[in-house]
Amino acid sequence: MNQQANVVKVDGDQLRIEDVVSIARKATHIQLTDEALHRVRASRAMVERMVSQQQVVYGITTGFGKFSDVMIHDEDVSKLQENLIMSHACGMGDPYAVEVVRAMMALRINALAKGYSGIREETLLQLVELCNRGVHPIIPQQGSLGASGDLAPLAHMVLVMLGKGEALVNGKRLSGKEALSEVGLSPIRLEAKEGLALINGTQAMTAQLCLALYDSRVLLESAELIAAMTIEALRGIPKAFDPQLHLVRPHPGQQESAKRLLQHLSGSKRTTAQGELRVQDPYSLRCLPQVHGATRDTLEYVWTTVTRECNSVTDNPILFTETGDVISGGNFHGQPMAFAADFLAIAIAELANISERRTERLVNPQLSGLPGFLTENGGLHSGFMITQYVAASIVSENKVLCHPASVDSIPSSANQEDHVSMGTTSARKLRTIVSNVSKVLAIEYLAAAQAIDFGSGDLGTGTARAYEQLRRVIPRLHEDREMHPDLVKAEELIQQGTLAFVTE
Template identity: 85%
Template sequence: MTQQTKVLQLDGDHLSIEEVVAVARKGWRIELTAEALATVRRSREMVEQMVSQQRVVYGITTGFGKFSDVMISGEDVSQLQENLIMSHACGMGEPYPAEVVRAMMVLRINALAKGYSGIREETLLHLVELCNRGVHPVIPQQGSLGASGDLAPLAHMVLVMLGKGEAEVNGRRMPGKEALEQAGMAPIRLQAKEGLALINGTQAMTAQLCLALYDARIVLESAEVISAMTIEALRGIPKAFDPQLHLVRPHPGQQESARKLLLHLQGSERTTAQGELRVQDPYSLRCIPQVHGATRDTLEYVWQTVTRECNSVTDNPILFTETGDVISGGNFHGQPMAFAADFMAIAIAELANISERRTERLVNPQLSGLPGFLTENGGLHSGFMITQYVAASIVSENKVLCHPASVDSIPSSANQEDHVSMGTTSARKLRTVVSNTAKVLAIEYLAAAQAIEFGHGALGAGTARAYEQLRKVVPRLTDDREMHPDLQMAEQLVRDGALFWE
């Protein structure tokens, strides 16, 4: 079985961030375990009993939000659910990429597979098939408050199940009904509770967090080896990474960053001892473990938080088949994800902040002792002058994007829903910050490789590999040339994780 056709078994309890990314980017197929399907059936039986008994239960026999006190007759419960989807599918802006849509789908499937939502087995399997057959609903990025879940984005996902809305199949956008026909599927008709079960959750923000965290982990490891290259180019002092120093301030991320730097610099003839060239390096070199390490610790915290959310029940009301309780609560509130996304954006942006300062040291002859802007014919040639401008521009953009969305709240639904998380905005911003940080690191990567070529001696075990990987695709800058393609190639190496090792 190839990696592209691997089947992921979902039981509602063990979905990892890596698996979400595999479904989103590698096309893994989804299946539900027999145990998960059994819990789904039991939960559905509970809904049907409540409808037949005409019990007053939010979203099943009542309206939604401010209309929660309006009773719905038995013959209208199905129409209620369809109306819910159509009325809530009012997102705006550019659509999410297919990878985000697929991540949303697998996360929603996993939440429903836990058996607390009252969806029918056939409806849940319809969503599974939608994902497996590559029918990707067109979902606008704007419109979620991140409480009452990601209502608007998830409603657009469900529209296609009804033969409405739009979908993308093999890169082509088409009406939802046509997309179902191409996939050999028929539209479904929602029954009691199902519309609410499908859209009341945090899957839009969590999907983006999963993808962002996966990418951030790679960017962080790339940052370690790129910074080690800069240390060699500037003849830095690796004694600042001595394990003794980091044992007495035992933050795990700091210790790991110091370990990685020494690993990448192992065998290097380009570094210096304390007092040999200078007594201390500037902070952007000497404090790499403290800065990168804090990002590592943040990533670990956020990773654990998001993993919990991947396996949580986040809709409302929640059905407990063992006790017969139906509880209206607030598990849809995205505050945990909002905080996580905002915290992670701040942490990953600091990798770009300190990287840009290292780039400045590389290109500034007053700080580096190297030819100005890393060109041998300065004046006629500008060399790396403007790449530092670009890094500074992107770092500044990150600082704007790191303003936390989670501190904002605007009441909705006639003040019934009077505090919201704005977590989906936080997650969208995080994705941009991670992408921007990869770009800033790519600039340092190119500059460090160029600077290394003005020196002599063997490179470290990790830095040599990173240097060689870059030079396979980007030659040394001798005369001025269009650098945009070089930057793109370097950025791709940073994103792919092709330059670090262990």
């Protein structure tokens, strides 16, 4: 994807997850390429021919879902599309965050830019302008079954294009009509196929997966650096990360995690040799490459799968301008995204599970040889006692959330749509899990730094920088104080990517 001067050039084929995140979080603008607009025009011409020739085509001259056998008269073709949006905009619950909405809009624009959906150029440009001018539709989170795509969420997005619904503009919640007027736009009228083209897709689930994936990659790199700090605090044995060991079990993620741990610990005077203090470390230290590496491999698989989905056509029916074929199929079905979200949820949650066990080792004097709960005057002060409780609580919550939504299905539309993916549910809870993992890592980060303060000797190349980053904003704990602000600051360092790139 060509990204220059805060603009992402969208052609339907090369959108990266990084581009989606940039549009979502940095208000990067979208510009359609000439090639994409040419394909859009050709696809639209095909729709116009079908309407003029009164061909029977699902969603263009027929009703939807169970009503697919109902023919629509010429004079009602436009009304059909507006009715579709109005009837489908029935989501419930709290609205999605602006970053999710922007990601959703970007992904739908990219899918339509491929030129298989029959939308008019001016309609697509209206959606581009909404995103570029900061008009963010209010989209309730509940209501998608993940097939036919994300109908209800995307319908709420389209409402604002019509001057209906609600949107946020510069932090103000306005009616759709007011929101358009605020940025110098006017409502549009949908023509044949356009309502269906705009809402039949997997963009709500894919948007959340893009954001969760990006954040998960940051968390993984942070988790390895924080774990390296704990290894030093507990005088662990880095021999377990020797490349020889990982060559004979050559999972790429395992090898990469072992390599990074050794880089972080390079030059450390805090670690020990095999047999110096103990022959082997506990699993939460010794098996870091195997556990983190499995998460790393999962991330790579999901990254590839989601990138493919970002550049896919998930509409129905699909128009093939080269052959003239109009094919009804099931590309809107979110099963690939549902599996990907559930798989990533399990993998990323494990970073927190093993982190919480390391935190327990840090605060438990019988396991660490350090002052109990990392406080200098135990009894009068409780130190890090309850932070471990909090970590235990959060990882337990994640275990519930990790139950895969994709194992469920429920029939809908009078049993016409008799199998669904639940992919948007998978993606929503994945985002919660990712947020929870960052909190658990923040607890270990703070505890590891406190434990390091009780020792002596040079830290490793990476761990020294990570320790310094934390101590710039959070002082050592000498006596009990409110821990919440410290934990929030530590979490912010992690979420901002401060640790993910500290050794690069």
